[in-house]
Amino acid sequence: MKVAIFGAGLSGLSCAITLEKHGVNPSIFEKRSCVGDRFVNAEAMFSILERPVKDGLSYLSEVYGIHLEPISETNHLMIHSLNGESSVEGKIGYTNIRGRHENSFENQLSRQVKSKINFNFLKEYTEISKDFDSIVLATGDGDYSIKLNNYRCDITCSLKGATVEGTFLTSEPHVWFNYDILPKGYAWLIPYSQKEANLVIAFPEYPQAEIYDIDKMWKLMFDLACRDLRQSLKITDRFQIIHYIAGICESPKIGNTYFVGNCFGALSPGLGFGQFSSILTGIYAALDICNLAHYDDLVKPLFENYNHSLALRRFLEGLSNDDLDRIVKRSNLKFADTLISRLLSSDSSFDLLKWLTPLLSK
Numbered sequence: 148m149k150v151a152i153f154g155a156g157l158s159g160l161s162c163a164i165t166l167e168k169h170g171v172n173p174s175i176f177e178k179r180s181c182v183g184d185r186f187v188n189a190e191a192m193f194s195i196l197e198r199p200v201k202d203g204l205s206y207l208s209e210v211y212g213i214h215l216e217p218i219s220e221t222n223h224l225m226i227h228s229l230n231g232e233s234s235v236e237g238k239i240g241y242t243n244i245r246g247r248h249e250n251s252f253e254n255q256l257s258r259q260v261k262s263k264i265n266f267n268f269l270k271e272y273t274e275i276s277k278d279f280d281s282i283v284l285a286t287g288d289g290d291y292s293i294k295l296n297n298y299r300c301d302i303t304c305s306l307k308g309a310t311v312e313g314t315f316l317t318s319e320p321h322v323w324f325n326y327d328i329l330p331k332g333y334a335w336l337i338p339y340s341q342k343e344a345n346l347v348i349a350f351p352e353y354p355q356a357e358i359y360d361i362d363k364m365w366k367l368m369f370d371l372a373c374r375d376l377r378q379s380l381k382i383t384d385r386f387q388i389i390h391y392i393a394g395i396c397e398s399p400k401i402g403n404t405y406f407v408g409n410c411f412g413a414l415s416p417g418l419g420f421g422q423f424s425s426i427l428t429g430i431y432a433a434l435d436i437c438n439l440a441h442y443d444d445l446v447k448p449l450f451e452n453y454n455h456s457l458a459l460r461r462f463l464e465g466l467s468n469d470d471l472d473r474i475v476k477r478s479n480l481k482f483a484d485t486l487i488s489r490l491l492s493s494d495s496s497f498d499l500l501k502w503l504t505p506l507l508s509k
């Protein structure tokens with residue numbers, strides 16, 4: 148059986164590993180000159196967003212034999228609003244590294260792949276697809292799905308980020324909801340190590356956002372992060388992304404063509420998490436290609452998760468700074484704190500988003 152995978156990122160490489168486990172050696176085509184050849188950044192995987200799975204990394208390892216080492220467990224999440232600050236404690240999830248770093252998730256996956264990766268592939272996939280029995284589109288965005296009229300875009304975002312030097316606890320990411328600086332958006336800081344972290348701002352690109360000055364927003368957020376962390380952070384590397392699309396395909400598979408990762412709609416519109424779903428879609432496509440399961444059935448819960456996440460996004464966008472302050476301060480109350488920590492924990496399988504969606508949508 149001849150399988151072509153376009154894109155050697157999280158979903159494409161997970162697909163390749165799973166195919167190889169079942170005796171199929173795919174041909175992998177990657178646009179860049181090596182795996183993860185882009186800026187380094189830190190990302191997170193939070194258990195609450197992976198339900199019904201309790202612990203994403205253990206699940207991938209135990210159930211699918213895909214082994215990934217995080218930077219750290221997250222057991223302390225700091226949440227900042229305009230006038231509030233609170234922390235959530237417990238087994239919240241993990242942080243990990245991406246991009247041009249030997250331990251980035253994509254580099255860890257590529258070391259588990261035996262098939263050849265054809266780098267610097269700059270053709271359209273259609274130019275060679277007729278030579279293959281199955282095509283897996285894993286290019287990390289909705290472009291091909293859009294071209295095939297198979298995609299609904301729900302939101303596009305601008306992001307600007309930097310690597311900063313300072314003193315950090317690797318188990319403690321920070322998130323800021325401050326609509327004065329980032330209307331309808333948010334910012335986060337995820338440490339790579341005790342000395343380096345990634346600080347990123349993200350906000351939706353609605354028509355009114357055209358007048359926003361992203362450099363000014365970044366500067367204000369950087370100053371706020373320095374103030375809240377009580378230290379002078381030093382910027383060492385920067386990146387910027389515009390029109391980062393969150394959307395979802397209509398059909399996860401058309402004929403012999405599979406849409407996986409962000410091509411499928413793995414990126415959640417709520418808070419921009421997409422790693423776990425991307426890896427799952429790659430695995431699921433491989434299982435279908437090997438006639439071990441049906442891709443359409445396997446991705447049904449991911450469609451549901453996406454819709455819950457979209458409800459969360461709309462809800463967050465409807466809040467004011469005062470609402471955000473109230474929510475953040477409430478989570479400082481002892482009983483709320485304990486409850487939130489339990490719900491977020493990877494010891495629980497409670498699907499909070501699923502249960503909240505009907506309330507958020509009102």
Ligand SMILES: Cc1cc2nc3c(=O)[nH]c(=O)nc-3n(C[C@H](O)[C@H](O)[C@H](O)COP(=O)(O)OP(=O)(O)OC[C@H]3O[C@@H](n4cnc5c(N)ncnc54)[C@H](O)[C@@H]3O)c2cc1C
Nearest residue numbers: 154156157158177178190191286287408409420421422425
């Ligand atoms: C700044 C930022 C922060 C994020 N933070 C988080 C986070 O904290 N937690 C989380 O869960 N998610 C996060 N995400 C989302 C997450 O990174 C993505 O959902 C995930 O990487 C998507 O995986 P993928 O396999 O679809 O694409 P990728 O892993 O991006 O892989 C796509 C690959 O395809 C290649 N490619 C592109 N076009 C072509 C082509 N035409 N032909 C061949 N190859 C091609 C690319 O070079 C790349 O190697 C973040 C995203 C960004 C941008």
